[in-house]
Structures are given as structure tokens and as C-alpha cells.
Amino acid sequence: MGNGDFMYPSSSDRQCVTHRVAIPPPQPFFMSFKNSLKETFFPDDPLRQFKNKTPSRRFILGLQYFLPILEWAPRYSFQFLKSDLVAGITIASLAIPQGISYAKLANLPPILGLYSSFIPPLVYAMMGSSRDLAVGTVAVASLLTASMLGQEVNAAQNPTLFLHLAFTATFFAGILQASLGLLRLGFIVDFLSHATIVGFMAGAATVVILQQLKGILGLDHFTHSTDIISVLHSVFSQIHQWRWESGVLGVGFLFFLLVTRYFSKRRPKFFWISAMAPLTSVILGSLLVYLTHAEKHGVQVIGNLKKGLNPLSFGDLVFTKPYITTSLKTGIITGIIALAEGIAVGRSFAMFKHYHIDGNKEMVAIGTMNIVGSCFSCYLTTGPFSRSAVNFNAGCKTAMSNVIMAIAVMLTLLFLTPLFYYTPLVVLSAIIISAMLGLIDYEAAIHLWNVDKFDFLVCIGAYAGVVFASVEVGLVIAVAISVVRLLLFVARPRTSVLGNLPDSTIYRNVEQYPNANHVHGVLILEIDAPIYFANSSYLRERISRWIDEEEDKLKATGKTSLQYVILDMTAVGNIDTSGISMLEELKKTTERRELKLVLANPGAEVMKKLNKSKFLENIGQEWIYLTVGEAVEACNFKLHTCKPEESQPWNNV
Known part of the structure; x- marks a missing residue:
């Protein structure tokens, strides 16, 4: 033929x-409308498990639904504890230096990084459904907090108000996140496409790296803008103030961190070398400064860290004009970004271990831990990829690894904070740069170019918007391009x-x-x-x-x-x-x-x-x-x- x-x-x-x-046989409008709503908001039918159960059993299942720890804790074994203990101590060694570094990135007191690695992980361990998510502060949310709140309040001139606004923004972020989960509106996060996240994260990482030039070069004054033009102008307009001592120290520790990461990637069994490298850098840097008195020769150090557990901060939340608008906007944007990252990371590792996590339940857990955290001197937290990857590779079995990490941070807050006095800020900058380089996924961008040019355009739009304008503008550009593409699919x-x-x-x-x-x-x-x-x-x-x-x-x-x-x-x-x-x-x-x-x-x-x-x-x-x-x-x-x-x-x- x-x-x-x-x-x-x-x-x-x-x-x-x-x-x-x-x-099809005719169906009453309200029945059809009800089915549509159910499929939109309750596709997983969470009430299915309550059918044909006694009232007492329903009560227990309800508690287990909102507190998954009640489900897995009775089956917890000594073998699980051994695995979670190793994982918890390993991620604590990463969480302590990262927490201090990211707090500095957010223009907040370094101690807040430790506070935020103590209370939120405990809340998540009770309410989260992911076994592998390691809770803590993240660089992108820290940068967003600094840039958005910095438009209203100067952190250097009014640090107390800036701190209180950070708590308030965290509170609003938690309210948003928990509300999305309770109202079953998790699909809203899906509007942040993979291409959007790749470009946005790479752009934010680039901006964060450029911001760390202040610490690497030992500069006292630096621009509050995040775009590349302003940052480079601030760097090269102060050439006469560059400190070679700080530069040499920063480049040396950055080289050490990158070498350990490369080695751990080539030899996955030695993942712990890369995980321990940040804490090792802090210890070595502190000893070096202490022995050489480098703080007297231009190397800036952390200084005193307040000893003790998280103080209450509920009374510090600011709900008055004109600051409430800034806090609300910051909380919404940082909350959505943190939520998207946390759920994406949790789902990724759940896929590797062949178990399911409930996205709406995760939103409630992440939102609750941020609401509680804002009342205990914590700023925004979620499940960062780097820390969760270490937790996964360390062989964690349950969310108990977060509890172990929190206990390690608690001991640090109670007894070890004076040891961080001589920690050089340049080491913290090196830790941040090392972590941020992992967020610039150029291989994913190349893959987007080869597979879908429009997705690549979305990615580059997000990257360019973040790098040349601001983090908020980059996010708006990326979402706008994604929505335009969606409309084109529908209209054409x-x-x-x-x-x-x-x-x-x-x-x-x-x-x-x-x-x-x-x-x-x-x-x-x-x-x-x-x-x-x-x-x-x-x-x-x-x-x-x-x-x-x-x-x-x-x-x-x-x-x-x-x-x-x-x-x-x-x-x-x-x-x-x-x-x-x-x-x-x-x-x-x-x-x-x-x-x-x-x-x-x-x-x-x-x-x-x-x-x-x-x-x-x-x-x-x-x-x-x-x-x-x-x-x-x-x-x-x-x-x-x-x-x-x-x-x-x-x-x-």
C-alpha cells in the first residue's frame, strides 16, 4: 500500500x-462542583483512613496525621538510633557554621543562626513526614530577608528594629505556609517551575557570592543593593581598603572547602569529609587568629556570642505601620521560596527511598515550625538541600536525626559559644561561597537549552533579573514568563x-x-x-x-x-x-x-x-x-x- x-x-x-x-447520565450541579473541589483540594482523600473506624481509633489517627512522630516512634529501634545518631552529629557539624554564616548574610546577629537550628528542627521532627529533611536556615531566604527588610530599615543603624522585623516576617511566612497546607492550596507552589527555580537559585547564589567579597576583602562599608553593578562598583571603588591578610585567609579556606567537596563527590563513601569541612574551617580559622592575633591586623572576627538557649521573642513582633507592610511582603516572598525548596528537597529524597510525603502536611509542619520559631528568636527556616543531602548520605532513618542535631546545637549554645569569639568572618564568607557554588547548576541550564528553549528563556530571565536587578525582580520576571508560557499553551x-x-x-x-x-x-x-x-x-x-x-x-x-x-x-x-x-x-x-x-x-x-x-x-x-x-x-x-x-x-x- x-x-x-x-x-x-x-x-x-x-x-x-x-x-x-x-x-454520561446527568449529574446535579452541586455534586459535580463538589467532585471538582475534592479533586482540586483533596486528591489524596485524607479522610479515607478514617472511614469505618471507631471514635477512639479516629482520634488516634487524627493525632498521627498531624503528629507523624506518634506513628513511627512506637516502632523506633536501637538500630535506627545508631544511624540517626551518626547522621544527627554529622549535620550538626555542618549546621553550626552554616547557621552562623547565614545569619550574618541576613544582617542578623550570628547567634540567631544557632537559635534557628535548635527550636525549628524539634518542631519539624514531631510534625514533618520526611525522614531525610534536615531543617535549618538557607542562604536565599537569608539574602531575601536582608535585602527586603533593608529597604525599610538599616540593619547597622537600627539593629534592634531590624531584628524584630525579621521575627515578624518569619511569623507571617509561617502563617502563610501553614494556611496553604490547611486549606489544601499546595498546588500554588507548583507555579514555580523547574526552570524558574534553576535560574532563580543560580542568580541568588551569584548575588550571595558577590556579597561575600565584603568579607573576603575585609571591607567595612559595603552596598546594601544586591545587583551585580552596585556590588562590583562597591568593591572596586574601595581598592585602597582591600586587606591582603583577609584575602589570603579567605582564598585558602575556600580552596580547602572546594577540595574536600570534590573529593567527597569522587568518593561518596567519604561524604563526611565534606560535611565536616565547614566546622573544621571554623576551628582552624579560630586557632589561627588566636595564635597570630590576626584580629589586630585587619581580620574581622565574630566576637562575643551570647551563651544560653533561645530567649522569647513573641513580644518583639511588630504589627504597627509602616513596618507591618514590609514584614508581610517579606514573609510572603521568603515563605513561598522556602516552602518550594523544602518540599522539592523532601520529595527528591523520598523518591530515592521509595516512600511518599504529603505536600500539604509538609506545609503545615514547615509553617508551624516558623510560627513557633518566630516566638523563640528564630528567623526563617526550611529544609536546605546541602544539609538534607548530608543527612541522607549519613544514613538517617527517621526525623530523629533532627532531634540529635538540635541537642548538639543546644549543647553548643549552653557551653561552647565562647569558643567562636575568634572565628574570622572571612571563614564564614568562604563557607557561604562554597555552599552557593553548588546552587549554580549549569548542567541543568544546558539540559534546558537542549530540550526546551522556552524553559531555558525562563531560566535565563530569572537569573538575569536576580543578578542585574534584585532577587524580588528576578522572581517576578521568572513567574511572569512562566505564566505567559502557560497562557500561550492554553490560547494557542x-x-x-x-x-x-x-x-x-x-x-x-x-x-x-x-x-x-x-x-x-x-x-x-x-x-x-x-x-x-x-x-x-x-x-x-x-x-x-x-x-x-x-x-x-x-x-x-x-x-x-x-x-x-x-x-x-x-x-x-x-x-x-x-x-x-x-x-x-x-x-x-x-x-x-x-x-x-x-x-x-x-x-x-x-x-x-x-x-x-x-x-x-x-x-x-x-x-x-x-x-x-x-x-x-x-x-x-x-x-x-x-x-x-x-x-x-x-x-x-
């Missing part, structure tokens, strides 16, 4: 009874011409399958999206152009004229009134051109609405078929037996 030929069914085949496309759905694969009843896109045969006198079009008001006009015009092109092609070749237009509606999951109006207009257009419109495989929701709108009566249900193959057979049978207007419904044979 050559290209362009079509083998018609035998007379015996044509006598087969085809299946009529069924119309793909349509394609289908042909018959040789020796089969399968019909596929002729561009994808060049050997697919065109059916004489029949144009088969596939619509790849629901038909809504946003795309109905475009589809009407595009289908008309397909018909024009097909007729011109047939006239040029002198073959049979076009008589049937089949719309394959397999991918049309829904249709609105604008879409139905489009089909009605299309039917009138085809009739004026002496063509017959045929529908193939419309879905249940589509059939329901076509029936209610009386379109089925208008087109005739005999012109609606279950498959493209049946529609083509019917059209060809009618073409070779009688004129279309005289033919009887083939699927009534």
Missing part, C-alpha cells in the same frame, strides 16, 4: 456494528493532521510519521487541548486554514475533492460555551463549503455539554464516532456508496 493510498474495509467488515459514543493549542499508518487502523500525526497515509476526501485534525474562550477563536481560524490548505493541495494534484472533516477530540478534556459556539460556527462554515463535520471520541464532559447545548441534535449523533478509525471507515463507505446528503447513519447499520 503506497503513500496516499487507503485500503477500504470489505463489505463484511462494513456490516460490523460500531459502538455509539455514550452521553496545537492542531495537527492525522494519517493512517500502513496495515493498521491507527492514525497519527503525519509530521511525526511521514509514512502515514492521507485519506482521500477526508481531512483528519487532532486538537491537543481543552476548548475554552481563550482559544476558541484561534481554533476556528486554524481549522479553516487547514481546510483551505487541504483543498488547495487536492486541487493541485487533481485528486478527489475534500468532503469530510474529522475532528479527533481525544485530548479535549473539557469545553465551555465559547468552545461550543466555535463548533457551531465551524459546522455552518463546513456546510457552506459542502463539507460534512464529523467528531471522533469526544470525552464524557464534552458529550455532556454538547448534549445540553443541543449541538448533538444539530450535528446529528450519527456523525459522532468512538474512534478515528470508525469515523474514517464510515466516511469512506458513504463516499463509495452514495452522496453524503443521501447516506444513512453508518453506525446504525
